[in-house]
Amino acid sequence: MYIGKLGDGSSVDDGIYVLVKEIMDNSIDEHMMGNGKVIEVKISDHKVEVRDYGRGIPLGKVIDCVSKINTGGKYDSGAFQKSVGLNGVGTKATNALSQYFKVQSYRDGQTKWAEFCKGELTAESDGFEASNAKSGTHVCFEPDNSIFKNYHFIPQYLDSLFWNYAYLNAGLSINFNGEKYFSQNGLLDLLSKKTNAEENRYPIIHLKGNDIELAITHNNQYGEEYYSFVNGQNTTQGGTHLAAFREAIVKTVREFYKKDFDPSDVRASIVGAIAIRVQEPVFESQTKTKLGSTTISPDSNSTSIRSFIGDFVKTELDNFLHKNPSTADAILKRILQSERERKDIAGIKKLANERAKKANLHNKKLRDCRVHLPDEKSDARHDTILFITEGDSASGSITKSRDVQTQAVFSLRGKPLNCFGLTKKIVYENEEFNLLQHALDIEDSLDNLRYNKIVIATDADVDGMHIRLLILTFFLQFFPDLVRNGHLYILETPLFRVRNKKETIYCYSDEERRNAIEKLSPKPEITRFKGLGEISPEEFGTFIGENIKLEPVILEKEFTIPQLLTYYMGKNTPERQKFIIENLIIEKDLEEVLLT
Template identity: 50%
Template sequence: MSVQNSDSAAVYDESKIKTLSSLEHIRLRPGMYIGRLGNGSHPDDGIYILLKEVVDNAVDEFIMGVGKRINVDIGADGVVKVRDFGRGIPLGKLVECVSVINTGAKYNTEVFQFSVGLNGVGTKAVNALSDRFEVTSFRDGKFARATFVNGELVGEEQGETTEKNGTLVSFHPDPNAFEGFYFMGEFVRKRFWRYAYLNAGLKIYYEGECFHSANGLLDLLDKEIADTQLYPPIHAKDATLEFAFSHTDGYGESYFSFVNGTYTNEGGTHLSAFREGILKGINDFSGKKFSGEDVREGVVGAIAVKVKDPIFESQTKNKLGNTDVRGDIVNTVKDFVCDFFYKNTELAEIIIDKIQQSAKIRKELQHVRKEAKAKAKKVALKIPQLKDCKYHPSADKPSSQERENMLFLTEGQSASGSIVSSRDPMTQAVFSLKGKPMNVYGQPMTLLYKNDEMYNMMRTLDIEDSVESLRYDKVILATDADVDGLHIRNLLLTYFLQFFEALVRRGHVYILETPIFRVRTKEETIYCYSDKERAAAEKKLGSKGKKAVEITRFKGLGEISPKEFKQFIGPDMRLQQVNIDTLSEVPKLLSFYMGKNTPERKEYIMDHLVVV
């Protein structure tokens, strides 16, 4: 092979060096600023981050003692309007504050002592990723307005006003970045309730509803575990720290952690300090040396801290990294818990009794664990039902890595065969169930070690000791779209909700949607996920002349060839995330659908039968 010089070869000189403006860089690399794009079907999709960034600024005004009300409107056309009644952006700096990175008053601790948006990026990202963005500031009878289109300033206006002080931001997410986007009311409401719980006294108005909390995190826990708590939550609050916790009869521990008003779903130093403080407080009071897992078994807690210079892992602020806050939080929580128990000795006795019971169960479990591990070693070094992938987040994934791995839980060899043949072995693993798994509702955790399939599933996920060690970003239930498949799905969800609730609450569990119909002619094939889609596809293909339209009904995943299946687990796969509205609903749902209330369930089924 010969190599020839070409006049058309790219020339690398000074003319090729580019300097992007602040907004151009955000538009080019949106993932650096908002984490992900998406269309609104997932609570972490970018449009909710845009909404959050604007509302954060309004909440920061409330934190500084100015403006107790925020009005939010999301139109049917996707236009978002947020009006606060704070101090308003200084009129002469309005354009810079929403278009130039590293510009803002939040670097000045005299003006904003505890702010979420410390990087001077938030509102600029909203501007850059909107096809239309408008901001109006009202200050002392005057206003200034700036309008942007695709991040470019297209108009400015100033004048007199009778409006109350504050800021109005209006934006429409760019449909080129957020293709087919829509706002889901349940995701928006959940965010607004969190703002309310974290800022007692604040009122957010949205779609005729007022989101307001008088008691902060105490209200949050009362809502989450109202029917499962063993005692009223222990609650403390000062200028920079608020926390609350209670015990339930559940397994493991669950927490809601926040920094400067934002939800840190991966926790961080503040959460680990809170957990340690609870342990030390109980041990100091009791004079015992209980283990952390015994003290915190069944704990549901919430902690919110205010930090002047928070260090987050990314712009999306999922995990706090400040180590300097740890000591103060540990000591504050420890002292409060210890003092609280001295003042409430009867409650202290209830909690210590619960801890001793947890310790007893753990010791019984240790013996069963030892036997199960010895048995597993004799059978095989590898888990026989697992076809693993090469990439795992716990081993080699930097915090900014966008690549995700996943585990498909499938039913039978036929379905798993299709997935194994068509998967990406670098990031996609498959665990094949032998049949219908056991209904574990109401069963003790020792069952997991006596049932091979339950135990192997736990080993595969590596969540025996903690969900923190989870080996997969996504755990995907891939079952047939028939009655048996739905039953298996419910049994798997029961398994996770009964023993590993945090896995679901952290958003790791998904359901794979696969096509039910294939509608095709010789020239075109359309895969359909519902009867409605099938009818539309049949009409579309049938309208293209007098060509025969063939319709195939897939009864199970095994009927889809590996070649076809590859596209359904590729980049465009349809996943439905499993979410928990409130923790208190979980026991009720499991009891009704998976418990032994056969007459009640039968009556419900009879009342809701649909005859086709």
């Protein structure tokens, strides 16, 4: 089984999250069959525990189910035809990739447990023991730190995972580290959480049928935003079902209004979610993030996914619009607004693209790498990085020390424009923004994104923080999907270098600096790095290599993008003034901190 990349947990698709999901999927399948309404999860930095209240693994099969291929409870079982996986490989993979793994099944007043190390049995209960615990399964594991080096779980990624489980299984309660995840209205709740009712053009449309559920609305943000699922699996890269959904929306809207709208105008600013269930789904990748199935079941006479979704949307959405004329009017206004905006920038867009093509031939801002994300034949494509730097000195250090195979550098000439509140026209009018857009190849969608990670690398001073904020504003304003899909990061570089004649320690915080001074006492040399250009290329190579420290940019669930940008980049609101006053550190206080 392929679990994706190893990683340290800083990316949402790192393997440690796949391990958690594989254990959770078994508990979810039990719930889907009507066994157990509660799943309890505890996760610390390095340990995961999952307890469900399903039927429990048959006691005589406990060891086989977690360590031998083709011995899962779902194998050859018609009861689980619409599960994500059918042979239980995921649990075996989790076991094999854990330095400690324990499974305990409770069933019919008895229990059986077994412990493993890297897939090898180390201990087990002596037969079946009596137990008063409720039936179900308890799994505890610690990922192997020799494989997942320096790993840690990021709470926001886990939060998103468990909420998706809750949305797709209405009535299920997931208790994660003391917090309850519960949804009564499925995808309606998902979209309600992902959007702000005040910013939506009309109330969320929520439609349900046999093996299909969807929700849609329009707001004022740029781009299209979708959440798609197959048999409970979050297909982050979409697939045949999402393509059919997008196509069906355009076709239904055109027929309802009897106008041949441009598809981009219909889908501009849309936020949608779709979940379907199919028999024996086929995915294009081993991590099951993109559906490849073209039919609802493997039968030769099965309905195509395109027809299944298209017919449902045509019937149900068309009926809804006829019954809700106010929503129909709001959708029409949004489409016409998008049409005007598209035509307004058509002329300047053509000129800007021509300039960008000429500039790309000798683009001094971009030092490109050799491998890119769309290069499907390359194993290194997921390692591709574009560093966005400020000034020639910083870009020079990174350029000299980077891996030319997978690491590219885009150099800003200074502070970019604050684009908050501006229309997308500015992306084409501003040469720097336009060149960055073309370097990433994201003008129309993320389908051709050239680098898996876009890393903002700015100085650790006030100007550097300001530039970082302006770049974040650019991406959040015009390319929010880049952030939502986990492609944007902040490069962490050391603030201090503490060394003596025998040892050098790089410190990323004041606490690390104090510990280093104490370790290398009596009188170590201390260097404060204020700019990336102050770090030599030889040193820089150690910070952007195998042990690179990246902080992912994650959108907190409490805020929508317009709320976030208004707070940080809008006019000086009382809330922001209050925050600054309460958290301001004056120069004298800062000197005292640095001297302690």
